[in-house]
Amino acid sequence: MTAATGRTGTPPGASGTPTGRPPGGAVAAAVRGANPIAKLAASAVLAIALVFSLDVVSASVALALELLLLPFAGLDGRTFWRRTLPIWAAAPFAGLTILLYGRSSGTVHIEWLLVRISDGSMELALATMLRILAIALPAVVLFATVDPTDFADGLAQLLRLPARFVLGALAGLRLLDLFGDDWRALALARRARGVGDAGRVRGFFGQAFALLVLAIRRGSTLATAMEARAFGAPGPRTWARRSRLSRADALLVAAAAGIAVTAVGAAVALGEWAFLGGR
DSSP states (O other): OOOSOSTTTOOTTTTSSOSSSOTTHHHHHHHHTSOHHHHHHHHHHHHHHHHTBOSHHHHHHHHHHHHHHGGGGSOOHHHHHHHHHHHHHHHHHHHHHHHHHSOOOSOEEEEETTEEEEHHHHHHHHHHHHHHHHHHHHHHHHHTTOOHHHHHHHHHHTSOOOHHHHHHHHHHHHHTTHHHHHHHHHHHHHHHTTOSOSOHHHHHHHHHHHHHHHHHHHHHHHHHHHHHTTTTOSSOOOOSSOOOOOHHHHHHHHHHHHHHHHHHHHHHHTTOOOBTTBO
């Protein structure tokens, strides 16, 4: 199963970027057109290196290098900030939690009930905040230009995941775009019937339950239709398009590995590297 959209059939600007040459030139075009599996591998390399390195230096170096390269990811400024705004908002809150309730060490500056702010908790909070940014930003930016059909092709052909699982996930992913329209239609229908003014909290849960019922019904109908078209048939499948890895994909993964090695190497060289918070 492949949709009519994708690398060969998507009209210019259909994936959320303006029509014409993407921001960043040829490098941005290469990153945008990279195989989704290569983007997944690049994100995984950075995540693994930073998950096991809980120190300020490695996270700072990785984040600085990423910020230098993100303009070449093919996203315009407006799309970048719209996609990454939740990350910029969540990282400080995570750091604040660690600051107030994290492991304390060194000099204790404030202590009140369960709150204990010390030198160790401040350093850990800063490292956590930077690490969240360094892990999440490249992942969100890289996958912002991924076509679901290309991703499904890569999962089935390159990673050899079961075709039944991949096709079901692809079908479900394509239905996510309908949630916003369904939510607005349900709100108008409930208001027309006079049940939309019973209070915001009560109305929200009632409308959410209605959306859940609608999603289950639509999913059941889609599953039946896919079974009728033999998408769940046993045996090997054929694919309309081949998913291949190119030299640009290898360079993307190598760049991510270079950032990870440089970040960890800088922390080790300065004696600041902390494996999961313990030196």
